[in-house]
Structures are given as structure tokens and as C-alpha cells.
Amino acid sequence: MSVVNRDQDQESDQPRPQPRLGRQASWFEGEDEAQAERGGLFVGVVVDRALDAVLTYRAPQRLVASIQLGQRVRVPLGRNGVVTGYCVSVDLLPPEDLPPSKIKDVVEILDAVPLIDARMLELTRWMAGYYMCSWGQALDAVVPAGVRNQAGTRVGTFLVVRPEARQAFDDETLQKTLTAKQTAAIEALCRSDELLTVSDVCRRAKCGAGVIKTLRDDGLIHTVKRRLSLAASRNDEPAAGEPTAAPKPPPAMTPEQAAAMAALTPALDGDAFAPFVIFGVTGSGKTEVYLTAIERTVARGREAIVLVPEISLTPQTIRRFRRRFRRVAVLHSHLSDVERHRHWQSIAQGEIDVVVGARSAIFAPTRRLGLIVVDEEHESTFKQETVPRYHARDVAVKRAQLENTPVLLGSATPSLETWRNAELGRYARISMPSRVEGRPMPAVEIIDLRNEKHLTGGLSETLRLAMHQALDDDGQVILLLNRRGYNTFVICPKCGQVVKCRHCDVAATYHKNRHMLICHTCDAERACPPACPSCQAPVLHYGGIGTERLEREIRMEFPFHESRRMDSDTMRRHGSHEVTLAAFKSGDVKILLGTQMIAKGLDFPNVTLVGVVDADVALHLPDFRAAERTFQLVAQVAGRTGRGNRPGRVLVQSFCPEHPAIANAARHDYEGFVRYELPTREAPLASPYGRIVRLVARGKDEARVEKYLNELAKTLRAKAPPGVRFWGPSPTPILKIREEFRFHLQIRCASAAPLRTMLRDLPLHPPPNKVDLAVDVDPISML
Numbered sequence: 167m168s169v170v171n172r173d174q175d176q177e178s179d180q181p182r183p184q185p186r187l188g189r190q191a192s193w194f195e196g197e198d199e200a201q202a203e204r205g206g207l208f209v210g211v212v213v214d215r216a217l218d219a220v221l222t223y224r225a226p227q228r229l230v231a232s233i234q235l236g237q238r239v240r241v242p243l244g245r246n247g248v249v250t251g252y253c254v255s256v257d258l259l260p261p262e263d264l265p266p267s268k269i270k271d272v273v274e275i276l277d278a279v280p281l282i283d284a285r286m287l288e289l290t291r292w293m294a295g296y297y298m299c300s301w302g303q304a305l306d307a308v309v310p311a312g313v314r315n316q317a318g319t320r321v322g323t324f325l326v327v328r329p330e331a332r333q334a335f336d337d338e339t340l341q342k343t344l345t346a347k348q349t350a351a352i353e354a355l356c357r358s359d360e361l362l363t364v365s366d367v368c369r370r371a372k373c374g375a376g377v378i379k380t381l382r383d384d385g386l387i388h389t390v391k392r393r394l395s396l397a398a399s400r401n402d403e404p405a406a407g408e409p410t411a412a413p414k415p416p417p418a419m420t421p422e423q424a425a426a427m428a429a430l431t432p433a434l435d436g437d438a439f440a441p442f443v444i445f446g447v448t449g450s451g452k453t454e455v456y457l458t459a460i461e462r463t464v465a466r467g468r469e470a471i472v473l474v475p476e477i478s479l480t481p482q483t484i485r486r487f488r489r490r491f492r493r494v495a496v497l498h499s500h501l502s503d504v505e506r507h508r509h510w511q512s513i514a515q516g517e518i519d520v521v522v523g524a525r526s527a528i529f530a531p532t533r534r535l536g537l538i539v540v541d542e543e544h545e546s547t548f549k550q551e552t553v554p555r556y557h558a559r560d561v562a563v564k565r566a567q568l569e570n571t572p573v574l575l576g577s578a579t580p581s582l583e584t585w586r587n588a589e590l591g592r593y594a595r596i597s598m599p600s601r602v603e604g605r606p607m608p609a610v611e612i613i614d615l616r617n618e619k620h621l622t623g624g625l626s627e628t629l630r631l632a633m634h635q636a637l638d639d640d641g642q643v644i645l646l647l648n649r650r651g652y653n654t655f656v657i658c659p660k661c662g663q664v665v666k667c668r669h670c671d672v673a674a675t676y677h678k679n680r681h682m683l684i685c686h687t688c689d690a691e692r693a694c695p696p697a698c699p700s701c702q703a704p705v706l707h708y709g710g711i712g713t714e715r716l717e718r719e720i721r722m723e724f725p726f727h728e729s730r731r732m733d734s735d736t737m738r739r740h741g742s743h744e745v746t747l748a749a750f751k752s753g754d755v756k757i758l759l760g761t762q763m764i765a766k767g768l769d770f771p772n773v774t775l776v777g778v779v780d781a782d783v784a785l786h787l788p789d790f791r792a793a794e795r796t797f798q799l800v801a802q803v804a805g806r807t808g809r810g811n812r813p814g815r816v817l818v819q820s821f822c823p824e825h826p827a828i829a830n831a832a833r834h835d836y837e838g839f840v841r842y843e844l845p846t847r848e849a850p851l852a853s854p855y856g857r858i859v860r861l862v863a864r865g866k867d868e869a870r871v872e873k874y875l876n877e878l879a880k881t882l883r884a885k886a887p888p889g890v891r892f893w894g895p896s897p898t899p900i901l902k903i904r905e906e907f908r909f910h911l912q913i914r915c916a917s918a919a920p921l922r923t924m925l926r927d928l929p930l931h932p933p934p935n936k937v938d939l940a941v942d943v944d945p946i947s948m949l
């Protein structure tokens with residue numbers, strides 16, 4: 167989606183008018199004179215809840231000297247008592263329509279130094295308008311919780327594992343009595359070398375507070391109160407075990423890299439908004455271009471923000487940045503509140519030159535931003551799936567526009583939105599069509615699984631032989647299977663029912679090492695049923711291959727070659743990526759198999775074979791981006807080989823070898839894929855041709871949810887301007903998640919303005935009790 171050119175749509179939508187400094191003081195004369203004498207300033211306050219309004223308060227005399235934009239304040243709000251809000255405007259006079267006698271006083275200012283500056287206020291206001299959320303919600307997304315609650319600077323309550331429990335945990339006797347979540351929570355506590363709060367543990371162990379409570383009630387952990395200062399907490403940089411990287415001189419640029427830098431340099435040296443797409447094949451040296459561009463930015467005293475998908479925050483990537491720059495902050499999701507707060511403060515104080523991080527790093531409080539880089543810009547993890555449902559790439563472009571800086575969107579497989587923005591001339595395109603040092607792209611062969619009559623496991627005969635050959639030649643192998651677990655479904659051969667999650671409308675996956683059925687949507691576990699839950703037939707059939715089963719197959723087939731599985735089951739611990747990738751890099755591990763985690767960004771010269779075990783995993787999902795995602799994944803994983811002196815080979819197993827997503831990926835033909843895919847999007851007004859807003863209603867009472875969305879759709883249709891089209895309402899492809907039924911309605915239009923106008927009154931049609939409505943602008947997931 168284009169963020170440029172959106173401004174016209176925005177103008178009339180701004181959640182609040184501009185500050186009103188300098189207006190005539192009509193209320194001064196007359197009955198409110200007494201109020202005027204109270205003095206003070208009038209501040210606009212956005213409270214951090216769904217309320218979509220800027221409320222006016224008076225900063226009394228005692229606070230006048232300290233009140234500033236971007237500070238948090240405590241203000242009285244109706245029956246809610248005193249609430250926290252952000253100061254978003256400071257005026258000499260109150261709004262005309264508000265009698266000063268009605269204006270209440272700010273109770274307290276929470277932050278001595280404002281948490282956000284005027285440009286961030288502007289960015290969040292844009293987000294609120296664009297993503298149809300409240301300004302307060304946008305502000306809350308920008309300022310991390312750890313900063314809001316000043317994590318690490320005052321007395322906090324921390325969790326500690328009791329010594330006996332720790333001993334039993336180390337002896338692995340405790341685990342037998344614990345659930346998986348409880349184990350994860352204890353493990354998070356034992357492995358951390360700093361104190362953790364309840365929310366730290368919940369985040370690291372991906373568990374709820376109930377798990378912690380049970381552990382406390384059982385006497386395994388207890389709480390302590392400590393006062394910590396930011397400075398006193400552990401310094402996590404450089405990451406443990408990482409050699410302090412010696413600075414390495416950059417390689418001489420390839421002609422394509424030099425050409426890219428020549429195109430970027432005027433923008434890097436200037437002070438204007440300049441969006442670029444770097445379209446460079448895998449291994450073309452895009453990262454080297456980012457590094458050189460950042461060097462130039464830092465040399466002129468500016469800061470750079472680099473967004474990478476969470477999955478790419480590998481030690482390898484981070485080391486590359488640390489080698490080139492001294493003052494780097496890495497923001498990943500494993501940071502504790504304290505660490506996050508410390509990073510935020512150092513960035514705000516100008517102690518950091520380069521911020522590398524996932525999605526939310528786009529809100530880093532840099533002081534003199536000079537460049538934003540979005541690597542792998544096509545990745546869907548840049549989209550946040552909770553309010554505010556922003557896309558970090560699009561916010562990056564908007565931020566660059568507000569701060570007058572260049573922004574580089576890089577990818578070997580750009581999203582079609584970005585591609586089209588380049589075609590329309592909104593973004594300047596820089597192409598890097600060849601690999602560094604003249605290395606050829608790897609040869610890709612497709613294995614047609616329809617001809618593999620006797621396939622029992624995941625590997626076809628051809629792939630198996632190719633693996634033997636690669637390993638015999640002392641090469642390494644990467645195998646992609648984007649499905650975790652052992653068996654992907656359990657079916658009753660008698661009645662044909664699959665065993666589903668108890669809470670979701672989703673087939674449960676069998677995990678052999680836990681001997682459990684696990685729901686990949688809600689993580690709920692259930693015991694393997696002894697008989698079919700529907701018809702009581704005594705034997706169930708376990709089918710479908712996930713990474714766990716593939717790993718077993720590999721171990722049996724290649725007993726003398728070390729293999730390692732990388733998926734979210736084996737990579738739960740912070741730092742486990744590092745260990746596995748180091749073992750692969752050193753050559754101790756010969757075969758690396760895993761989910762999409764292994765498909766991107768890895769740069770290992772000795773990988774001579776990549777196998778895609780099942781290229782069709784995501785191809786048939788009911789989502790218009792299914793083909794695009796399949797193409798991207800296959801093309802990216804194919805790019806992991808042939809990166810050294812030896813040529814690479816790629817084998818792609820598929821039941822649909824003719825499908826353009828797979829055939830073009832096998833030819834490394836991005837533009838060929840685009841020529842096929844783009845026209846399919848035009849008529850149905852799918853992006854990039856249409857702007858989409860997806861409304862998802864959910865609740866436990868199916869009829870109630872459906873009725874509400876039907877009525878809402880009727881109301882919206884009645885006032886839909888020409889050119890607006892509706893898809894639905896209909897049940898979502900996964901009808902039930904966590905006991906809640908979900909229905910959705912997609913509204914599409916060639917331009918955003920009519921959608922926006924039409925949806926302006928949405929708050930007038932709130933869902934009934936126990937039904938929730940999510941508004942997703944530019945949705946990425948359609949499930």
C-alpha cells in the first residue's frame with residue numbers, strides 16, 4: 167500500500183483539530199472571569215483507552231512550568247476516577263465551546279522528561295486516523311510498557327524459584343510433575359541472569375499469570391521486592407558467548423552495489439523524504455548496501471533504524487551490525503521491560519547510532535533520524551495483529567515522510583504492494599539482479615510428487631539421493647518443511663472425522679515427544695484419545711508429516727550425519743538459535759531442517775543443497791496472498807544455497823509443479839510471477855489494486871455474532887458510495903478460535919477515501935454485549 171499519496175485521505179480524518187494557540191479570548195470577559203484568574207494552561211489529553219477524543223484539562227499554576235507535550239499526566243475522568251493520559255497539546259486558551267468552569271485540573275505530571283516528541287505525536291495521530299483506532303491506543307503502541315512504568319527504576323516485585331525447586335528442576339525430576347507451561351515458566355526463571363517480574367516470565371514462557379499463581383500456590387516460587395536502577399541491571403551487550411567482534415574492513419563493492427550507493431547518496435546526504443525499493447536477488451549483497459548507507463548516515467551525525475523480521479534477528483545479522491558500528495541497540499522480543507527501558511533511554515539520549523529491531527523498533531525515539539531501512543519488506547510479521555493493527559513497513563514510510571529522511575525497502579521478493587508503488591513511480595527502484603562475485607543462482611529442480619508412487623515419508627528418492635551426494639561431497643543441507651509437529655492430523659478411518667482442538671475449529675497436531683495433540687492456533691493440548699471422539703471406533707489413523715517426523719526420518723536415513731531441527735518447538739529458549747546456527751556454521755551439524763525459520767537471511771557458504779519437502783503447504787489456503795507467500799518462501803529458501811565457492815542445488819517437492827508460484831520460484835523469476843499474479847488481483851479489487859478494510863466480529867454466541875455483522879453490513883451497504891464493494895459477511899475460514907465464533911466482512915475500494923468516509927460512523931454501531939469487533943485496515947491475514 168502506498169503511504170505516500172495518502173495524505174489527502176487523511177486530512178479530514180484527523181482525530182483532533184490543530185492546537186489553538188492565538189485564538190481570540192472571548193470567554194475572558196463575562197461570567198468566567200473568575201475562572202480566568204485561576205490561570206494555568208489548557209492541555210489536550212488523550213487517555214490510553216479506546217475513547218476516541220482529546221479531552222481538555224487545565225494545568226494549574228503549580229504545574230505550568232513543567233507541563234510539556236508528550237508527557238503523561240494523571241487526570242480525573244468521570245466515574246473512572248483518576249486515569250493516565252498523554253498531553254498532546256498545550257494552549258493558552260481553552261476550546262471556544264467549553265466553558266472554563268467545566269474544565270477540570272490535571273492532578274499530576276508523571277514524566278519529568280516527555281516520553282515522545284512532537285513528531286511522534288504527529289505519527290501516532292496519523293496512525294489513529296489511518297488504522298481506525300484511538301489516538302491513545304496508537305500512543306500506547308509507541309511507548310513500550312517498560313518505559314511507561316519506568317521498569318527497573320523503582321521497587322518492583324520479582325519472582326524467585328525456591329532453592330529446593332531449582333535443585334529438582336536441575337535434576338529434571340520436577341519437570342515430571344509440571345505442565346509444559348509451568349516448565350517453561352520455571353525454565354525462564356532459572357535461565358535468566360536478571361530478576362524477572364510476572365509479566366517478564368509470562369512473555370518469555372508464553373504463559374498466562376494463572377500459571378505463575380499455581381506455581382506460587384504450590385510453593386515452587388516466591389516473590390521478592392527489590393529496587394533496581396537502570397544502571398544496576400545486567401548489561402546484555404554484546405550477547406553472552408559472543409566474541410567481541412573485531413571490526414572487519416568492508417569488502418570492495420560490486421558494480422551493482424556501487425550503482426545502488428550512487429543512486430542513494432544524494433538522498434542520504436539530503437534532508438528530504440525519499441523512498442527506495444532495493445530489489446536484489448538473494449545473495450546480491452543488499453545487506454552490504456544497507457551497512458554502507460548507514461555508515462554514511464552515522465558519519466553525518468544522524469541515526470538509522472533498521473527493521474528486520476523477528477525471525478531474522480539471528481546472531482549472524484546482529485554480529486554484522488555490531489562489527490560495523492560501535493553504538494548499536496538491538497530490540498528483540500526477548501528483552502525484559504528493564505532492558506527495553508534502558509535501550510529506549512539510551513536512544514532518546516543520543517547514545518545510539520543504529521537501532522536494529524523487529525516491528526516496534528520503528529517507534530525508537532531517535533533524536534536526529536537520518537535513515538530507515540526495512541529489510542525483507544515483504545514479511546508479514548511487520549504487521550501487528552492486535553490494536554493498533556499497523557504495518558511497520560508502511561509506518562516506516564510515513565515516519566520517513568514526517569522526518570524528511572530516506573527510507574529503503576529491501577527484498578529479493580518484494581510484496582506486490584511495494585512492487586506496484588515502484589511501478590507507479592512512488593518509490594525509486596534499485597535493482598541488483600546478480601549475486602556477488604559472479605556466483606550463479608542455484609539450479610532448481612521440481613520433483614513432481616504425483617509421480618512418486620511409493621512415498622512413505624517426506625523424502626522422495628531423488629531428494630534422498632541428492633542429500634547423500636551432497637553430504638558425501640562434504641557439503642551441508644537445508645531442508646524446509648513449514649509445518650511443525652509429528653503428524654499433522656489424526657483421522658478416524660471409520661467416520662472420517664479429524665480430531666480437533668477442543669476450543670478451535672482446527673485439526674489438532676500430534677507431537678510425539680510430548681505424546682499430545684496440540685492446537686497450533688491456541689496452543690491447547692489434549693491427550694491422544696484412545697478411540698474416535700465422534701464414533702468411538704477403536705483405531706485412529708495418524709497422518710501428515712511435520713518437522714518432528716521428518717527429523718526422525720532423517721536420523722534413520724543419515725545416522726552418521728549430525729542433524730538439527732529448528733522450529734518454534736525446539737527454539738523455545740532464548741539463545742537456542744545461536745547455539746544451533748553456530749553448530750551448523752562450524753560444520754558439526756550437516757543437516758539443518760525446520761520451518762520458515764531456516765528459510766530467510768541465513769548465509770552459510772557450504773550449503774550445497776536445499777530441499778523443499780512440501781512446497782504446497784500454504785498454496786491452497788483461502789487467502790488471496792497464498793500464491794505470493796508460497797512464491798516468496800520457496801524463492802527465499804532456494805537463495806540459501808550456492809552462496810560460497812561451490813554451486814548450489816535446490817530440489818522442490820510439489821504436487822502442483824505447474825503452479826506459477828512454484829514454477830516461477832524455480833526459475834528465480836520474480837517478475838514472471840508478478841506478471842501472472844498481478845492481473846488476478848485487479849478485478850476483485852484485492853491489494854495492491856484495492857484498499858481493503860476487514861471487519862471481524864467474534865463472540866461465544868454464534869448467532870449473535872452473525873446477526874450483528876449482518877446488520878452492520880446492511881447499514882454500511884445502504885450508505886456505500888459507488889465503487890465500494892463488499893465480500894461477506896461470512897464465517898471466517900477458521901470459524902471458531904478459543905471458543906469464539908468469528909465472522910468477517912471485507913470492504914474493498916480502489917481508493918481509500920470512500921472507505922474512510924463510509925466507516926467514519928462505525929463507532930455509532932458498536933457490537934452488542936459479548937461481541938467484539940476488530941477493524942483491520944490493509945489486512946494481511948484473511949483466516
Ligand SMILES: Nc1ncnc2c1ncn2[C@@H]1O[C@H](COP(=O)(O)OP(=O)(O)OP(=O)(O)O)[C@@H](O)[C@H]1O
Nearest residue numbers: 417418419420448449450451452453454602767805
Ligand atoms: N562486495 C562484496 N564482495 C564480496 N562479498 C560480498 C560483497 N557484498 C556482500 N558480500 C558477501 O556476500 C554474501 C551475501 O551478501 P548479503 O548477505 O549482503 O546479501 P543479501 O542480498 O542481503 O542476501 P539475502 O537477501 O539472500 O539474505 C555475504 O556473505 C556477504 O558478506
Ligand SMILES: [Zn+2]
Nearest residue numbers: 667670685688
Ligand atoms: Zn485451539
